[in-house]
Amino acid sequence: xxxxxxxxxxxxxxxxxxxxxxxxxxxxxxxxxxxxxxxxxxxxxxxxxxxxxxxxxxxxxxxxxxxxxxxxxxxxxxxxxxxxxxxxxxxxxxxxxxxxxxxxxxxxxxxxxxxxxxxxxxxxxxxxxxxxxxxxxxxxxxxxxxxxxxxxxxxxxxxxxxxxxxxxxxxxxxxxxxxxxxxxxxxxxxxxxxxxxxxxxxxxxxxxxxxxxxxxxxxxxxxxxxxxxxxxxxxxxxxxxxxxxxxxxxxxxxxxxxxxxxxxxxxxxxxxxxxxxxxxxxxxxxxxxxxxxxxxxxxxxxxxxxxxxxxxxxxxxxxxxxxxxxxxxxxxxxxxxxxxxxxxxxxxxxxxxxxxxxxxxxxxxxxxxxxxxxxxxxxxxxxxxxxxxxxxxxxxxxxxxxxxxxxxxxxxxxxxxxxxxxxxxxxxxxxxxxxxxxxxxxxxxxxxxxxxxxxxxxxxxxxxxxxxxxxxxxxxxxxxxxxxxxxxxxxxxxxxxxxxxxxxxxxxxxxxxxxxxxxxxxxxxxxxxxxxxxxxxxxxxxxxxxxxxxxxxxxxxxxxxxxxxxxxxxxxxxxxxxxxxxxxxxxxxxxxxxxxxxxxxxxxxxxxxxxxxxxxxxxxxxxxxxxxxxxxxxxxxxxxxxxxxxxxxxxxxxxxxxxxxxxxxxxxxxxxxxxxxxxxxxxxxxxxxxxxxxxxxxxxxxxxxxxxxxxxxxxxxxxxxxxxxxxxxxxxxxxxxxxxxxxxxxxxxxxxxxxxxxxxxxxxxxxxxxxxxxxx
Amino acid sequence: xxxxxxxxxxxxxxxxxxxxxxxxxxxxxxxxxxxxxxxxxxxxxxxxxxxxxxxxxxxxxxxxxxxxxxxxxxxxxxxxxxxxxxxxxxxxxxxxxxxxxxxxxxxxxxxxxxxxxxxxxxxxxxxxxxxxxxxxxxxxxxxxxxxxxxxxxxxxxxxxx
Numbered sequence: 001x002x003x004x005x006x007x008x009x010x011x012x013x014x015x016x017x018x019x020x021x022x023x024x025x026x027x028x029x030x031x032x033x034x035x036x037x038x039x040x041x042x043x044x045x046x047x048x049x050x051x052x053x054x055x056x057x058x059x060x061x062x063x064x065x066x067x068x069x070x071x072x073x074x075x076x077x078x079x080x081x082x083x084x085x086x087x088x089x090x091x092x093x094x095x096x097x098x099x100x101x102x103x104x105x106x107x108x109x110x111x112x113x114x115x116x117x118x119x120x121x122x123x124x125x126x127x128x129x130x131x132x133x134x135x136x137x138x139x140x141x142x143x144x145x146x147x148x149x150x151x152x153x154x155x156x157x158x159x160x161x162x163x164x165x166x167x168x169x170x171x172x173x174x175x176x177x178x179x180x181x182x183x184x185x186x187x188x189x190x191x192x193x194x195x196x197x198x199x200x201x202x203x204x205x206x207x208x209x210x211x212x213x214x215x216x217x218x219x220x221x222x223x224x225x226x227x228x229x230x231x232x233x234x235x236x237x238x239x240x241x242x243x244x245x246x247x248x249x250x251x252x253x254x255x256x257x258x259x260x261x262x263x264x265x266x267x268x269x270x271x272x273x274x275x276x277x278x279x280x281x282x283x284x285x286x287x288x289x290x291x292x293x294x295x296x297x298x299x300x301x302x303x304x305x306x307x308x309x310x311x312x313x314x315x316x317x318x319x320x321x322x323x324x325x326x327x328x329x330x331x332x333x334x335x336x337x338x339x340x341x342x343x344x345x346x347x348x349x350x351x352x353x354x355x356x357x358x359x360x361x362x363x364x365x366x367x368x369x370x371x372x373x374x375x376x377x378x379x380x381x382x383x384x385x386x387x388x389x390x391x392x393x394x395x396x397x398x399x400x401x402x403x404x405x406x407x408x409x410x411x412x413x414x415x416x417x418x419x420x421x422x423x424x425x426x427x428x429x430x431x432x433x434x435x436x437x438x439x440x441x442x443x444x445x446x447x448x449x450x451x452x453x454x455x456x457x458x459x460x461x462x463x464x465x466x467x468x469x470x471x472x473x474x475x476x477x478x479x480x481x482x483x484x485x486x487x488x489x490x491x492x493x494x495x496x497x498x499x500x501x502x503x504x505x506x507x508x509x510x511x512x513x514x515x516x517x518x519x520x521x522x523x524x525x526x527x528x529x530x531x532x533x534x535x536x537x538x539x540x541x542x543x544x545x546x547x548x549x550x551x552x553x554x555x556x557x558x559x560x561x562x563x564x565x566x567x568x569x570x571x572x573x574x575x576x577x578x579x580x581x582x583x584x585x586x587x588x589x590x591x592x593x594x595x596x597x598x599x600x601x602x603x604x605x606x607x608x609x610x611x612x613x614x615x616x617x618x619x620x621x622x623x624x625x626x627x628x629x630x631x632x633x634x635x636x637x638x639x640x641x642x643x644x645x646x647x648x649x650x651x652x653x654x655x656x657x658x659x660x661x662x663x664x665x666x667x668x669x670x671x672x673x674x675x676x677x678x679x680x681x682x683x684x685x686x687x688x689x690x691x692x693x694x695x696x697x698x699x700x701x702x703x704x705x706x707x708x709x710x711x712x713x714x715x716x717x718x719x720x721x722x723x724x725x726x727x728x729x730x731x732x733x734x735x736x737x738x739x740x741x742x743x744x745x746x747x748x749x750x751x752x753x754x755x756x757x758x759x760x761x762x763x764x765x766x767x768x769x770x771x772x773x774x775x776x
Numbered sequence: 777x778x779x780x781x782x783x784x785x786x787x788x789x790x791x792x793x794x795x796x797x798x799x800x801x802x803x804x805x806x807x808x809x810x811x812x813x814x815x816x817x818x819x820x821x822x823x824x825x826x827x828x829x830x831x832x833x834x835x836x837x838x839x840x841x842x843x844x845x846x847x848x849x850x851x852x853x854x855x856x857x858x859x860x861x862x863x864x865x866x867x868x869x870x871x872x873x874x875x876x877x878x879x880x881x882x883x884x885x886x887x888x889x890x891x892x893x894x895x896x897x898x899x900x901x902x903x904x905x906x907x908x909x910x911x912x913x914x915x916x917x918x919x920x921x922x923x924x925x926x927x928x929x930x931x932x933x934x935x936x937x
Contacts, residue, residue: 034871041879042867042886043860044813044853048879051812131803132796202817202825202914203880252815252880253914284818446902452909505878505915670874674920678877681917704822704912711909712918713902 027510028518029732032670035510036527037503049222049249050206054277057208058087060270061134061280062263063124063141064289065116068150068359068697069163072114072143075124079140085129086137088274095269097238103228103260103364107166108325110236110265116145117163117324118361119698120289127270127278150359150697154298154321157358163324170322170329170355173337175409175626178348184304184312188384192301192377193763195691196321197294197682199366200709203252204282205262205290209271216243217268222251224258224502227536236265237272244268248530254504255682256365257291259541260327288702292327292364293692295320295355297336297373301381309389309396313348314341314409318374320363322355327364329355334478335370337626338410342378343420343471343636344400349409351626359697365541367682368742371472376764379468379747383754394428397469397638408634411627417725417735419662420636424469426660426721427638433656433717436463436644449644449651451713456646463655464643466751470744471636474736475544475616478630482544483615485535486552488516488560491607493584493600495520497556498528501537501549506738507671508545512553514667519557520564521581522599535613543635543736546667551731552614559610567608568597617729633727637661637740639680639748641716645756650768652688654714654749660721664735672737677718679741681710686742687749689714691765781846785809786855797843802826804842805852813853813883817912824911827884828852834891836910853883856890866890866928875924877915885911889925897932899925 027033040046077089092099092113099113100106112121124141128134151160157168207221216239223229226246234241251258263280271278282290297320304313318336322329337353366372386396401420407413437443440458448456476482486499495516503509509527516525530537537549561581568586569576578591586602588595622628642656657680666672682690689708693700701707726733746764754761757771778797783790783804790809800819805811805828814837817825821836828837829851837852857864863871866889876882885908892899892907899907904925905918913921 035876038871038876041876041882042863042870044883046879130796200914251878253878444902446906674874674877674916677917677919678915703820704818705820709912709914712905713909715918718919
């Protein structure tokens with residue numbers, strides 16, 4: 001690893017963070033720190049939400065529509081209820097409160113009653129003494145469907161009769177920047193498509209709902225946002241929010257797929273009706289049916305440039321298929337449109353972004369959130385533009401790279417860090433892999449395209465290299481009143497931090513400990529369970545928790561630190577400014593009064609604590625021309641991919657990906673590497689293998705046998721360079737790092753396959769037939 | 777319901793009563809014997825999260841009928857290092873090298889890496905990749921898992937302790 005020197009920043013918080021580790025014996029900010037849940041996880045003792053058990057518990061299961069579009073004439077649950085072992089059966093008739101739910105807008109039925117709008121839509125749920133009994137009960141429910149023709153093409157949906165009372169357009173966002181008539185002499189144009197990607201987190205949806213004595217519900221569940229779930233459950237159950245209490249169960253990955261409610265309302269309703277705890281665990285098939293996916297997209301783009309490659313104009317039409325219900329489509333469209341030109345200076349732009357309702361499965365949040373789709377298109381365009389201008393592809397990107405002070409498509413001036421040229425140069429400077437061996441015997445067939453299939457002859461392998469750059473906003477946008485709450489409590493020498501931020505694997509619990517150690521100079525920081533007893537932390541999404549909840553935890557810890565220093569200074573007649581917290585003690589660093597007090601003694605019979613709310617800067621809605629200061633901050637990355645291709649068989653092996661990423665400040669090097677490597681694997685997956693296939697709107701491959709995600713044999717070697725330019729307004733100067741790795745890795749891989757094959761490859765995932773040329 | 781049967785799990789004989797004959801070994805371990813360390817990620821032998829050893833052989837416990845495993849020696853992740861607060865070399869390497877994120881695939885990966893290192897002391901890069909290619913992980917991209925295997929190999933070779 002190397003780090004680009006930053007000579008422009010003089011930020012005390014960052015300097016403090018740089019001195020990491022000096023304050024305590026364990027990992028503070030800036031150095032590796034062990035995960036507090038690492039030990040239990042390797043021993044199999046960590047309690048995931050599917051590992052829970054309660055006395056007198058029954059099993060819940062969901063009946064889902066096999067049809068993408070149908071009217072429901074009747075539902076007969078009598079045979080299911082009559083089965084021995086069945087506790088209760090619920091349908092829409094049994095929902096006591098709101099019959100609709102939804103992450104941002106309540107447009108999705110808890111259970112469909114008159115109409116089903118996608119294959120997989122819940123129609124009923126049962127609770128029974130055994131998972132197998134529950135499955136048999138589902139099979140015994142008789143639903144009389146009148147199947148109707150589904151609307152599956154988003155373009156068709158734009159003019160089709162309304163599929164829902166809210167209409168078929170989730171959002172149409174227009175961006176007009178600069179002079180719409182401006183044109184440069186060099187013009188490139190293309191249409192690009194992306195298939196439907198799934199988050200494919202490893203731990204299927206699971207939860208345990210228990211009826212409480214006060215008539216409320218206690219739910220332990222894997223989610224990304226406890227409080228939003230709580231509010232939707234309370235509305236559907238007709239309960240006040242404080243009667244619905246959620247605790248985060250162990251979460252087996254998320255990647256956006258747990259932002260929306262899945263089984264939360266169903267399990268709570270079953271528990272309420274049954275008067276017994278209800279455990280629900282999705283099968284892998286139901287997981288594919290039961291959460292939103294990444295929007296498939298069709299994108300048209302046209303760029304014009306001067307002969308030297310300087311971009312003059314940009315036009316785009318972005319059509320995202322949102323499926324049957326809105327989920328987060330409204331904001332995915334905004335992200336896609338706002339960042340659709342990539343991190344390049346684009347003085348004149350006309351963009352139309354559309355999110356459309358169809359009878360396909362609902363789409364919503366997935367890591368990258370709109371930026372993934374547009375990056376695949378704009379990076380193909382950049383390669384075309386460079387070729388048309390006759391200049392190097394990396395050079396073209398450098399020539400147009402945005403920098404602080406430049407404007408987004410929305411007219412917003414980027415006033416924080418934006419080291420686009422730096423990530424490009426650093427990525428290009430990373431070493432390439434060893435060239436293909438001339439001697440076939442030096443090449444293990446397992447390492448060739450096709451891997452374990454051992455089908456590719458060494459002599460058929462062609463190598464290609466591709467380059468791509470992407471960027472995306474951090475945190476919520478367009479005026480959303482985003483916040484996070486946290487508390488810090490110091491007593492008996494023990495620091496306890498409480499925050500409702502969902503730990504989904506990313507390592508927020510580790511960061512909490514690092515912040516506590518850094519600010520309070522202690523070794524031990526206890527991270528309390530995340531639940532709804534404290535205020536909302538917002539969602540674990542949008543690369544926002546390090547900034548928002550990290551900021552809240554820091555603010556709470558700093559308050560406690562200030563109370564301790566004030567108290568000790570007063571008791572000793574010392575100056576607060578002379579005191580510091582180091583190694584679990586309050587000590588005088590300077591001044592005339594010697595002070596050395598152990599925190600354990602100081603807090604043996606008293607406590608210091610505070611609860612705080614943290615917010616980022618205000619953002620504003622976009623105007624009719626898509627202009628406005630809608631975003632908080634942006635982060636960029638570049639990726640260079642090297643691939644080996646067997647052009648005759650259409651097989652690909654991604655050999656290496658090199659990346660430099662704009663991270664602000666690395667807070668935990670090993671955890672940061674893990675985020676980048678994991679994100680790249682998902683980007684590689686979208687490039688060459690991952691797609692939810694639909695036939696008449698029905699998922700055809702809802703299993704890990706048929707929906708392929710990268711294995712250990714499919715992932716490339718990854719080289720990483722951190723670009724550390726601290727973000728002025730971010731706690732510790734750190735930007736969220738989870739999303740950029742998944743944005744430009746996909747187009748880099750596809751560019752490399754194009755380089756190896758000469759094929760146009762305007763659609764991902766790239767299939768063998770596309771490479772061989774069977775696609776016509 | 778089937779007649780009671782006995783499974784030998786982590787060296788202990790455990791009686792399974794009132795079970796349905798169709799239950800997988802994974803289900804019985806998790807829901808009847810209080811051993812939820814093995815995870816259910818796909819129910820069709822693709823993800824490896826449920827990996828256990830049956831008579832020394834690494835298998836997906838979701839594909840084994842529990843009642844057919846009588847008379848075998850079953851080892852689960854809970855049986856690798858019975859001493860609480862202690863770790864095997866492989867478990868320690870996973871913690872130290874950042875191979876754990878959400879952790880759902882981790883027990884299965886730990887089982888697979890133990891199986892690999894019991895078969896070969898110095899696996900090549902491709903041997904490591906192949907050995908764990910039946911264990912899907914969605915968080916890490918496997919990079920830190922490779923680092924953990926390398927660290928565990930070094931410990932066993934006595935290069936580091």
